[in-house]
Amino acid sequence: MLDAIDQALISALMQDSRRSLKALAQISGLSAPSVAERLKKLEERGVITAYTLEIDPKSLGYQLQAIVRIRPLPGRLQEVERQILAIAEFTECDKVTGDDCFIARLQVRSMEQLDRLLDRLNHDAETNTAIIKKSPIKRRLPPMN
Structure with a gap:
């Protein structure tokens, strides 16, 4: 299950997958290293499977x-x-x-x-x-x- 911080990170990345760790830290209230660790765990669990580019x-x-x-x-x-x-x-x-x-x-x-x-x-x-x-x-x- 995802907690509120994971949900905030995923929502922010869905809007812009190029957001920096610093920007994600500001959104989530965590430090940049903590955000990096959260993202790594989400990737390892298979929640985040890719960071994509959208083209018209x-x-x-x-x-x-x-x-x-x-x-x-x-x-x-x-x-x-x-x-x-x-x-x-x-x-x-x-x-x-x-x-x-x-x-x-x-x-x-x-x-x-x-x-x-x-x-x-x-x-x-x-x-x-x-x-x-x-x-x-x-x-x-x-x-x-």
Whole structure:
């Protein structure tokens, strides 16, 4: 379980993972060495698994995002998973229960590129695609308490 100080540190890092130990010490009321020790313990426990960088895909020319539900044809599950892994424009993918085996997020520069990428899966899977208009909730943590 996380105490209030751990929660404050994690929240601060979620807002800006580049915060210095000094800044985190001010936020938490601890010394910088104490903050470093807390972070080390959170990493060792697997609570903190990475410090990340967030980039706006539009700044790289990716104008469209899509959620793709993917249902492999019988006997093609592993091949479809291999294909998804090989297509770099798939930026997230979950293997799920239900009718579809995968739900993935795809970043593309155009509708034509979307069609070309999905065509690569057509021999091995059925797809259902929804274009993302807006993301009112960006990736966030569930409640920590």
